[in-house]
Amino acid sequence: MTNPLIPDLPSLQDPALAAALQRRIDQKTKPLGSLGRLEALMLRLGLILGSEAPCLVEPQLIVFAGDHGLAARGVSAYPSDVSWQMVENFLAGGAAVSVLARQHGLALTVVDAGVAHDFAPRPGLVVAKIAPGTADSAGGPAMSAAQCTQAIARGREIVGQRPGNALLLGEMGIGNTSAAALLLARLAGIEIGQCTGRGTGLDDAQLQRKTAILAGVLRLHEHAVEPLDALAAFGGFEIAMMVGAVLQAALERRVIVVDGFISSAAVLVAARLRPALLERCVFAHCSNERAHRAMLAALGAEPLLDLGLRLGEGSGAALAWPLLQSACRILAEMASFDSAGVSGPR
Ligand SMILES: Cc1cc2ncn([C@H]3O[C@H](COP(=O)(O)O)[C@@H](O)[C@H]3O)c2cc1C
Numbered sequence: 109m110t111n112p113l114i115p116d117l118p119s120l121q122d123p124a125l126a127a128a129l130q131r132r133i134d135q136k137t138k139p140l141g142s143l144g145r146l147e148a149l150m151l152r153l154g155l156i157l158g159s160e161a162p163c164l165v166e167p168q169l170i171v172f173a174g175d176h177g178l179a180a181r182g183v184s185a186y187p188s189d190v191s192w193q194m195v196e197n198f199l200a201g202g203a204a205v206s207v208l209a210r211q212h213g214l215a216l217t218v219v220d221a222g223v224a225h226d227f228a229p230r231p232g233l234v235v236a237k238i239a240p241g242t243a244d245s246a247g248g249p250a251m252s253a254a255q256c257t258q259a260i261a262r263g264r265e266i267v268g269q270r271p272g273n274a275l276l277l278g279e280m281g282i283g284n285t286s287a288a289a290l291l292l293a294r295l296a297g298i299e300i301g302q303c304t305g306r307g308t309g310l311d312d313a314q315l316q317r318k319t320a321i322l323a324g325v326l327r328l329h330e331h332a333v334e335p336l337d338a339l340a341a342f343g344g345f346e347i348a349m350m351v352g353a354v355l356q357a358a359l360e361r362r363v364i365v366v367d368g369f370i371s372s373a374a375v376l377v378a379a380r381l382r383p384a385l386l387e388r389c390v391f392a393h394c395s396n397e398r399a400h401r402a403m404l405a406a407l408g409a410e411p412l413l414d415l416g417l418r419l420g421e422g423s424g425a426a427l428a429w430p431l432l433q434s435a436c437r438i439l440a441e442m443a444s445f446d447s448a449g450v451s452g453p454r
């Protein structure tokens with residue numbers, strides 16, 4: 109059904125372009141298939157950007173930040189204040205993602221999607237606050253349907269206002285591995301015990317408690333089965349804004365670089381609404397958060413890296429970025445057997 113909030117996405121399948129790309133890859137001066145998964149990445153980037161020699165321009169790394177009412181129940185190893193403190197750290201240039209964005213020439217934008225703190229305006233910060241944190245999803249929906257719609261619309265606007273043809277997703281929000289686990293359980297039908305992980309570093313007893321709390325939240329919202337209902341029930345504002353951001357990026361045929369467990373949960377929601385979104389995604393890495401592998405499997409995704417990261421912020425997306433650049437450079441610059449006068453296979 110057409111819904112102005114959730115744009116229709118045509119499939120990018122293009123057998124002629126796919127064949128041309130594959131031919132180009134196979135004619136490079138290397139044994140057939142020897143660049144492994146980088147070759148699949150070349151194919152994907154070519155199809156997304158609609159070119160045999162795709163070129164990545166003005167990549168945007170956007171970190172969406174929000175607080176979670178559920179965090180007051182002790183589902184994270186850290187206090188909610190860390191959300192706003194880390195936003196300050198991102199803007200001051202001291203966080204992991206700040207360093208990596210600088211290193212790789214990624215434009216970094218931090219979005220206050222709903223942090224329980226007021227920030228002084230400054231460059232690099234977009235205040236798009238829906239509310240100062242979601243409501244406690246153990247007592248009712250994390251957000252109203254109207255707030256959910258507003259968050260998706262703002263996520264779309266923020267991407268639409270920015271240049272470039274690549275979006276790297278990042279997030280910050282104490283308690284957000286809980287929201288992501290709940291979305292995975294509901295939208296992929298996976299038992300909550302399998303979806304719940306240690307997040308910022310819970311011990312065994314704390315993990316057990318978190319699982320019991322999340323099981324209760326799932327029961328409370330047993331009727332929230334549609335993607336947008338589940339998103340409103342479980343939150344958070346940063347996840348809802350990422351849903352809007354990826355939909356807009358997909359509509360504009362940008363490459364979407366997905367980070368860890370939480371940004372994958374946003375992609376899961378968006379993909380349940382518009383499955384063709386997945387054709388536009390590159391999954392940067394498999395995080396160490398327990399259920400990320402299961403989430404990637406539910407998305408049919410093959411991540412590029414497996415570094416045992418469990419940070420979020422877009423750090424994994426930024427680390428994978430040079431692989432995307434290499435894939436494009438190889439397509440554009442590497443010689444063919446013909447052009448280099450190298451003999452092909454016997
Ligand atoms: C200092 C610090 C920096 C972070 N940067 C990202 N996260 C990550 O941890 C949070 C999710 O884990 P949980 O659900 O257990 O709260 C998110 O904010 C995520 O981005 C951080 C967490 C901390 C403590």
Ligand SMILES: O=C(O)c1cccnc1
Binds near residue numbers: 285307367400418419
């Ligand atoms: O996979 C992630 O992105 C992640 C995992 C744990 C904590 N924060 C983020």
